[in-house]
Amino acid sequence: MPDIQAKAAELIGRLERLPFSRWHLNLAILASIGVLFDAADFALFGAALPPIAKEFGLGPAQAGLLATIGLVGAFVGALFWGTISDYIGRRRSFEGTIAIFTMFTALTAASWSLISLGLFRFLSNFGLGGQIPVALTITSEFMPGRLRGRVSSSVLAAFPLGLALAAGLSLVLIPQFGWRILFAVGIAPVVMLFFVRRFMPESVRFLISRGRMAEAEQTVETIERAALPAGQGVAATARSNIPTEVAVPQGVTVFELVAPGRRRTTLLLWVVSFCFFWSSNGILFMLPTILTQRGIPLSQAISFALVQGIFGVIGYSSCGFLVDRFGRRPVLFLYFFLGAGFHLWFAMSSGVWMYVAIAFVGWVNPGVYGPTGVYVGELHPTHLRATAVGWFFGIGRIGSFMAPAIIGFMLASGMGQYVLYTFALTYLIASFAVIAIGIETKGMVLEQITGVDGSSGAVGAVPSAVKAYAMSGGDANR
Secondary structure (H helix, E strand, O other): OHHHHHHHHHHHHHHHHOOOOHHHHHHHHHHHHHHHHHHHHHHHHHHHHHHHHHHHOOOHHHHHHHHHHHHHHHHHHHHHHHHHHHHHOHHHHHHHHHHHHHHHHHHHOOOOOHHHHHHHHHHHHHHHOOHHHHHHHHHHHHOOHHHHHHHHHHHHOHHHHHHHHHHHHHHHHHHHHOOHHHHHHHHHHHHHHHHHHHHOOOOHHHHHHOOOHHHHHHHHHHHHHHHOOOOOOOHHHOOOOOOOOOOOOOOOHHHHHOOOOOHHHHHHHHHHHHHHHHHHHHHHHHHHHHHHHOOOOHHHHHHHHHHHHHHHHHHHHHHHHHHHHHOHHHHHHHHHHHHHHHHHHHHHOOOOHHHHHHHHHHHHOOOOHHHHHHHHHHOOOHHHHHHHHHHHHHHHHHHHHHHHHHHHHHHHOOOHHHHHHHHHHHHHHHHHHHHHHOOOOOOOOHHHHHOOOOOOOOHHHHHHHHHHHHHOOOHHHO
């Protein structure tokens, strides 16, 4: 066993010392494309909801409930795919999410009744609900600690790009062809399956945790051949004191999240997730409906979503660089805290100032989305990392599917003027939950963050582990 542990530490050290290369870029692009289609699918339904409601004779409350059906599917999907990824692997789960959400998104275009529409939305979102947790996990596990935040966050920067793409498609297609064409093109992402097979290997860290050392070494060698000049290797200089998880007994990973050593951190992360998704998906799905009820034309309402999506790309990318430079906790806290003020500004503004305010909202919402997910993965060992990320996003989906339904009822009850204020409140709550977690992970090797054995009490010991690692020189990240 000591020899296996040493070999595992060597492999992790070799991954950590690799320069960012075309291989890493290809992996990040592939994961980004999956996230882009995920976001586009969500936003397309938000833009299509007013004409869908008109075709089927739905009121605001009924339209909100229809949106909720799909969000429930995403909730179940995030829990399922995040958890199953810790058992069957990251790549296989990634493939499964793509296959399911492309098939049923395309079928949504053929919906002939409210029942069929609701069913296809549930199933397509069941697939895409797992897309982000799995993509984020596998990207984080391949990236060196010194740049994990910025690269992984940049992957999720494709989310606002997807929002912008959906807004653009909606502006062009809905007036000319109606809402169904938006979902007919949903079959296009199926071509990704070919590229996944070619450019996305199974996570080395997952393979090590399952005791598949030969496959892990082969994958590392493949990456080195692509990332390093011919004949150059890093094995001789790799650290040998990195704690690793080798052939970890696979229990019920969900139960480990609420074990005594992790329960407080888990609950705080779930508060952050719920609050973020309430605001993010409340705007994503219901903003056109909210604004059209205030007398703003649908095309102009969609243009606000377009502005938010464009500035969201900047927010994602900048937040990723900032968390690598200044740390996870202070940057995430400021994004949520200042974001509460930006949401409040948008709720109170009018005229051209609404566009300025929604641009700042886009900077933080969904700009903080990616780095927060990266932070969650860093706080957990490999054998339950995807479960933690999946449940983080899954619990958030509770907020996301409650928001359209409750917002719909608020609009129907004449309380629409208060809806935008709820987004500011949830961001404020999330800011204090982030700072209360009390753990910093900037620049750390994943195995150093979670401790030697990756046990359920490791998170509570992170500060001392970080201190010991810093005293040792931390040269694996240089």
